[in-house]
Structure formats: structure tokens, C-alpha cells
Amino acid sequence: MTKARASLPVRLAKGFAMFWWDFLIGETPELFVAALGIVGLVALLRIVWQLNEWALIALPLLCVLALALSVYRARTLLRKK
Amino acid sequence: MLGVSVSSGAFVLVLAVFLASSVEMVEALTIVLAVGHTRGWRTSLYGVASAFATLVVLVVLVGPALVRVPIATLHLVIGFILLIFGMQWLRKAILRSSNLKAKHDEDEIYRATVVELESSDSRGRLDRVGFVVAYKGVFLEGLEVVIIVITLGTSAHRVDLAAGAAGVAVLLVAVLGVIVAKQLNRVPENALKMSVGIMLTSYGTYWAGEGLHVHFPGGDVWLLILVGIYVVTTWSLVLTLRRGDEVLATQRVQ
Numbered sequence: 595m596t597k598a599r600a601s602l603p604v605r606l607a608k609g610f611a612m613f614w615w616d617f618l619i620g621e622t623p624e625l626f627v628a629a630l631g632i633v634g635l636v637a638l639l640r641i642v643w644q645l646n647e648w649a650l651i652a653l654p655l656l657c658v659l660a661l662a663l664s665v666y667r668a669r670t671l672l673r674k675k
Numbered sequence: 676m677l678g679v680s681v682s683s684g685a686f687v688l689v690l691a692v693f694l695a696s697s698v699e700m701v702e703a704l705t706i707v708l709a710v711g712h713t714r715g716w717r718t719s720l721y722g723v724a725s726a727f728a729t730l731v732v733l734v735v736l737v738g739p740a741l742v743r744v745p746i747a748t749l750h751l752v753i754g755f756i757l758l759i760f761g762m763q764w765l766r767k768a769i770l771r772s773s774n775l776k777a778k779h780d781e782d783e784i785y786r787a788t789v790v791e792l793e794s795s796d797s798r799g800r801l802d803r804v805g806f807v808v809a810y811k812g813v814f815l816e817g818l819e820v821v822i823i824v825i826t827l828g829t830s831a832h833r834v835d836l837a838a839g840a841a842g843v844a845v846l847l848v849a850v851l852g853v854i855v856a857k858q859l860n861r862v863p864e865n866a867l868k869m870s871v872g873i874m875l876t877s878y879g880t881y882w883a884g885e886g887l888h889v890h891f892p893g894g895d896v897w898l899l900i901l902v903g904i905y906v907v908t909t910w911s912l913v914l915t916l917r918r919g920d921e922v923l924a925t926q927r928v929q
Contacts, residue, residue, distance in 0.1 A: 613818070618756070622763050629759045633751070633883060640887050649889045654901060657758065657880055658908045664766050665912055669919075672775050 624667060628660035684895035687902065688831050689840045691874035695823045696844035698867050699816040702784075704852040706812030709788035714805030722809025730817045734825070741829050751886025753826040754879050760822075761875030768869035769909060773916035820845075823875070830882050873909060877901035 600608070619626045635656065640649035711719035741749065770776040792805060820841050828837030880901050884891060891897040 613815075617819075617822075618759055620763070622759075622766065625759055625762050625766070629755055629762070632758075633755060633887070636884070636889065637887050640889050646890050649884070649887070650891065653884050653889065654880055654904050657762070657876065658904065661762050661765060661876075661908065662912060664762065665769050665916070668766065668770055669773075669775055669916060672770070 622664060624664050625660060628656075628664070632656045632660065684831055684898055685833060685836060687874055687877070687898050688827055688833060689836060691871060691878060692823060692827055692837045692840040693844045694867050695871045695875070696820045696841040697848055698864060698871060699820050700845050700848035701852075701864065703813045703816035704848055705784050706788055707809055708852065709785050710792065710805045710809040710812075713789050713792045714802040718802040718805035719809045722806045723813050725806075726810045726813035726817060729814055730821055733818075734821055738825065738834070741825065747886050747888065749886075750830055750882045753830050754881070754883030754886050756822070756879070757826055757875050758879030758883055761872050761877070761879050763872075764868055765872030765876055765905070765909060768865055768872050769912050769916070771865045772869065772913045773920065775916065775920075827878060830878075830885075869909060873902060873905045876905050 632653065636649045636653050639645045639652060707719050707723055710722065744752075767776065788808065792808065824834070824837045824841045828834035831837070877898055881891070881895070881898055
């Protein structure tokens with residue numbers, strides 16, 4: 595049985611969604627989750643608790659941490675292969 | 676006194692857009708050359724022209740809509756996207772520099788595209804397969820350039836400067852492509868990718884902070900501080916990973 599081909603708008607919408615999925619998540623879902631967490635935590639520090647200095651320090655520090663963890667995760671996965 | 680003040684923000688903006696566009700265009704050019712050599716230049720150039728036309732339509736449609744979004748929301752969304760995109764590039768470049776991942780080989784991509792195109796058989800007046808491959812290659816790589824230009828340019832209120840830097844990069848890569856043809860592997864892609872990753876992550880951090888109303892003392896001078904932080908981080912990670920692998924290799928020998 596042959597599968598019916600989707601219409602052009604459906605294929606375009608699928609392609610668009612796939613592009614953004616690959617672009618933002620792709621093979622590094624941990625970076626996407628980390629970025630969400632960083633934004634959430636800095637929002638708490640700055641907007642809710644009004645701690646600008648802490649937000650200023652936490653923002654790059656958490657990004658560095660997220661990058662390092664992602665790199666080490668990749669190394670572990672690559673070594674297992 | 677020249678009376679010309681070049682802000683650190685504008686400098687990093689031009690450099691980031693120029694380098695990012697160069698990297699993406701080298702990738703697109705590899706595909707275009709492979710299609711041109713195997714399926715004919717007419718097909719290849721039709722694909723390129725159609726992809727550029729689609730990108731122009733996209734910019735015309737999306738560009739003006741962005742102006743209506745509140746600036747803090749725009750900074751936050753753009754910062755979030757750039758942060759992820761920048762860290763992805765940086766991560767890949769660090770793994771490649773530490774020899775944990777194979778370097779991006781333009782010659783290999785060229786050969787693979789040629790093999791793929793030669794195995795399909797649909798040559799006609801306008802080769803459909805060749806057209807689709809050239810179109811997809813230029814459109815997808817170009818879309819990343821468009822996203823970088825729109826996000827960085829809109830946040831810094833310098834879309835003209837960002838578009839100009841991208842335009843120069845596209846022209847330069849096109850001219851170099853014609854001259855060097857199949858020697859694209861000589862482009863130090865990983866070093867470029869690492870520099871772009873550092874700059875995109877710095878911009879992402881800065882704009883995400885601005886979007887969350889974090890006050891950066893000294894304004895966009897902080898961009899240079901962030902660049903410094905990420906340069907040191909990248910360098911440390913590459914060195915640590917290389918050393919770790921050397922220790923592991925020594926232990927295996929013993």
C-alpha cells in the first residue's frame with residue numbers, strides 16, 4: 595500500500611518545524627535545556643529578587659558551566675562509540 | 676582627532692556577521708561547485724538564484740514585523756537563540772580542536788555530493804536533482820546567515836551594518852570560490868567556527884541579559900569582557916581535553 599503524499603502547506607510546515615528543531619535542539623538537547631534554565635534563574639535573580647550583581651555574575655558563569663558539561667558529555671558519548 | 680567613534684559593539688557585530696556568513700557561504704559554495712561540475716552550471720546557477728530570491732522574500736516579510744515587537748522581548752528571544760546557536764558552534768569547534776571529532780572536510784563533502792549526483796539519473800533541459808541540491812544547499816546555509824543578520828542587526832539597531840558585512844562576505848567567498856574552485860579545504864574553517872561561536876555566545880549572553888533587565892556597567896564594553904571570558908573558557912577546555920586524551924593514551928601503552 596502506498597502512503598499518500600502530504601499537501602504542500604503541510605510539507606512546508608513540517609520542513610519549517612524540522613529546521614527550527616535541528617537549529618535549536620538537534621544533537622545538543624542539553625544546551626537547549628541549559629539555556630532555558632539559565633534564562634529562568636537569571637530572571638529570578640534580577641526581576642524577582644532584584645539582585646543585579648548576582649544576575650550579572652551568574653549569567654556568564656552558568657553559560658560557561660553549560661558549555662563545559664555539554665563538551666564533557668560529548669566526549670563521554672564519543673568514547674563509548 | 677578623526678571624529679569617528681567605533682564602538683566595541685559595532686566592531687564585534689561586523690566581525691561576527693562577516694565570519695559567520697563566510698563559514699556558511701563556504702559550505703554552500705562547496706555544494707554549488709559540486710552541482711555545477713556534475714550536472715551543469717545552468718542548473719547550479721538556477722538553484723542559487725532561486726534560493727537567493729526565496730531568502731529575499733523571507734527577509735522582506737519577516738524584517739518589518741520584528742520592529743513591532745517590544746525591545747526587551749526581542750532582546751530576550753534573540754539572546755536565547757544566539758546563546759544556543761553560539762554554544763553549539765563552540766562545542767563543535769572545541770571537540771574538533773581536541774581531535775575528538777573529525778574536522779569538517781570540504782573536499783569530502785564535495786566528493787560525496789558528486790557521487791550522490793552521479794548516481795541519480797534525471798538529466799534534462801533543467802536537471803531537477805541538481806537544481807534541488809543547489810537550491811537546498813544555498814537556502815539552508817543562507818537561512819542561517821539571514822537569522823544571524825536579523826538577530827544581531829535588530830538587537831544592535833544596525834541591520835544595515837550587519838547586512839553590509841554579510842553581503843561583503845558572500846561576495847568575497849563567491850569571488851574566492853571562482854578563483855580557488857576545488858581548494859576549499861584550505862579555508863581554516865574550524866578556527867573561523869570557533870571565533871564565530873565565541874562572538875555569538877557573547878552576543879547571546881549580552882542580549883539575554885538586556886532582555887532580563889540586567890544592568891551591564893559600562894554598556895556594550897561588556898561584550899569585550901564576555902568575549903574574553905569565552906576565549907579563556909574555550910582555550911582551557913581544548914587544553915584539558917587534549918591533556919586528558921594524552922594521559923589516557925599513555926595509560927593504554929603502559
